[in-house]
Amino acid sequence: GENVEQHPSTLSVQEGDSAVIKCTYSDSASNYFPWYKQELGKRPQLIIDIRSNVGEKKDQRIAVTLNKTAKHFSLHITETQPEDSAVYFCAASPANQFYFGTGTSLTVIP
Amino acid sequence: DAMVIQNPRYQVTQFGKPVTLSCSQTLNHNVMYWYQQKSSQAPKLLFHYYDKDFNNEADTPDNFQSRRPNTSFCFLDIRSPGLGDAAMYLCATSREGQNEQFFGPGTRLTVL
Numbered sequence: 001g002e003n004v005e006q007h008p009s010t011l012s013v014q015e016g017d018s019a020v021i022k023c024t025y026s027d028s029a030s031n032y033f034p035w036y037k038q039e040l041g042k043r044p045q046l047i048i049d050i051r052s053n054v055g056e057k058k059d060q061r062i063a064v065t066l067n068k069t070a071k072h073f074s075l076h077i078t079e080t081q082p083e084d085s086a087v088y089f090c091a092a093s094p095a096n097q098f099y100f101g102t103g104t105s106l107t108v109i110p
Numbered sequence: 111d112a113m114v115i116q117n118p119r120y121q122v123t124q125f126g127k128p129v130t131l132s133c134s135q136t137l138n139h140n141v142m143y144w145y146q147q148k149s150s151q152a153p154k155l156l157f158h159y160y161d162k163d164f165n166n167e168a169d170t171p172d173n174f175q176s177r178r179p180n181t182s183f184c185f186l187d188i189r190s191p192g193l194g195d196a197a198m199y200l201c202a203t204s205r206e207g208q209n210e211q212f213f214g215p216g217t218r219l220t221v222l
Contacts, residue, residue: 034211042215043214045213098202100155
């Protein structure tokens with residue numbers, strides 16, 4: 001089955017700085033890669049996604065890059081704000097399944 | 111205008127006492143998922159339905175079963191809950207595979 005690794009597990013940045021979270025996957029059949037933000041006690045919330053026929057996607061302060069050859073993808077958050085503090089999960093989807101990375105706890109220090 | 115509804119939001123059961131969690135959706139999505147999320151861990155896929163086709167993950171314990179009587183509803187049955195089954199259980203739907211998932215609010219299960 002698919003194996004998704006995510007780094008780092010914790011990340012602290014100063015407000016206004018950038019944050020980068022990286023994931024790798026193992027199954028070459030995966031071709032959809034969503035990123036989720038999860039606040040304590042709440043459901044995961046999709047923040048951005050990318051398909052394997054695209055190398056990069058941007059939505060305001062959030063961007064995702066995908067290197068299908070190397071089987072890795074990354075989340076970039078620029079101009080971080082305190083409300084960006086949460087746990088972020090990457091996921092990879094082959095067929096109809098979704099496999100999550102282990103999560104990154106992001107703290108933005110005001 | 112809730113799209114994915116889970117009931118109950120909080121469930122307390124006793125060790126070994128069967129429990130059923132429910133999920134319903136108003137999106138008419140053909141794929142429904144059940145995840146288990148333990149504290150400080152990632153959601154772990156238990157199984158999913160593509161229409162009526164049931165797909166079990168290889169490492170999902172036999173203690174967990176699921177039913178999907180129609181497009182809108184899906185149930186998670188835990189036949190003999192153990193202390194290790196205490197977790198948040200998340201239901202999600204998607205129109206097709208490899209498309210955006212919509213999550214329900216989750217059911218937090220406590221096993222005494």
